[in-house]
Amino acid sequence: MPLAGDEYVLDVTTELQRAHHPFYLIFCRSVWHHPLRTDAPPLYTEVLFNQVAPDYLEGLVVVLPGGAAPAPGVLRDAALVAALLHRAAALPDAPHPRDLKFLLPKPLLALREPRPQRWASWVAAEWPAASQLAPAAAKAKVLQVLSRWPLFGSSFFAVRRVTGGSAGEWREHVLALNRRGVHLLHPATHETDTHWPYSELISTRKVRSEDGTLFLDVKCGSLLQQRVTRLQAEQAHEVARLVRQYVALQRDHHHHRDDHRDHRDHRDHAHSPTADY
Structure with a gap:
């Protein structure tokens, strides 16, 4: 299972060795915000x-x-x-x-x-x-x-989503997380049923029912109009972690772009000709 943000590899492996538990270290890329490196x-x-x-x-x-x-x-x-x-x-x-x-x-x-x-x-x-x-x-x-395919660079999770209101039925989906947002895919065709850009994601909240079932509530929309979708996901913790990382990366990217634009506008203004009065 993925390491939590506050866990250290050597601490975890040391405990496993002390307990004589066999383990494997698998390194993978979980956030695909930046393009592939050619060098x-x-x-x-x-x-x-x-x-x-x-x-x-x-x-x-x-x-x-x-x-x-x-x-x-x-x-x-x-x-x-x-x-x-x-x-x-x-x-x-x-x-x-x-x-x-x-x-x-x-x-x-x-x-x-x-x-x-x-x-x-x-x-x-x-x-x-x-x-x-x-x-x-x-x-x-x-x-x-x-890398040219739309779902390349996605992390995939099996989830269930309730449809039809409180008395609705649960539908199986494949949840794909990538740099373009959160996608709920049809389990057989992988066509996108629902897409939430990160700009529309307000929050995620993990909920555990009395019988131990883990859910993830996804709140989307704007400050004026919001909606909550409940997903049943065994890996709700990992989904929530990845969503937070993508949101933070996109926010940093937008801030960097805005700072660059402000710097450019300031430079252009400083070099613009002024009228003589």
Whole structure:
């Protein structure tokens, strides 16, 4: 589980060692406010690739409009990424059609169209260029291609949302947090059902019911008109933490931009010609 803001890695690992509990340290990027670095060291690419690739293959970043196949550009990207993933594993030979189930996202494999033969043809067409890359370069290229997709750089959580008022029913959603805000996605198609920009988020509040169920109340709107949405989320603490971080980063970004604009306006005013009286 993620470390809390007031926890230190060495303190936690020391306690685990004393208790003889096995543990693993997994480093990942949880806030994707800044774009990918093009001058990054290999370890940076390795960490992000190992974080992004499983989510990609699971289909979390794939959107199926109306449950149908994505746009042709997305399919071309997926074929290219399949070839790059094969090369990223340091495999010298072209991928076999039977390898596609390890190289393509699950939702795309489940579609009736394109058929497996077409996928094999598309991936084969991308292989000559991909095969010329070193494995590390192939991993960097995967990140570059997927960074164009809307859900890239998201943290995903399974949540339930009540609909239809107090006597309504709970609906399953995938909650995606990224630099553009909070998104409630359809669990099968990943189309956006509800989107809250961080500028509209007023507060989040964690609530635990008598039976121990954890909820997150999300208050959105303006000072004049507000609404509260209740989400059932086992990882409500992590969701609330990420929301606070994104809100703080966006606030700092806006303040920095405003300060830069004020400085520029002051400079332009200082150099503007004055009239003689």
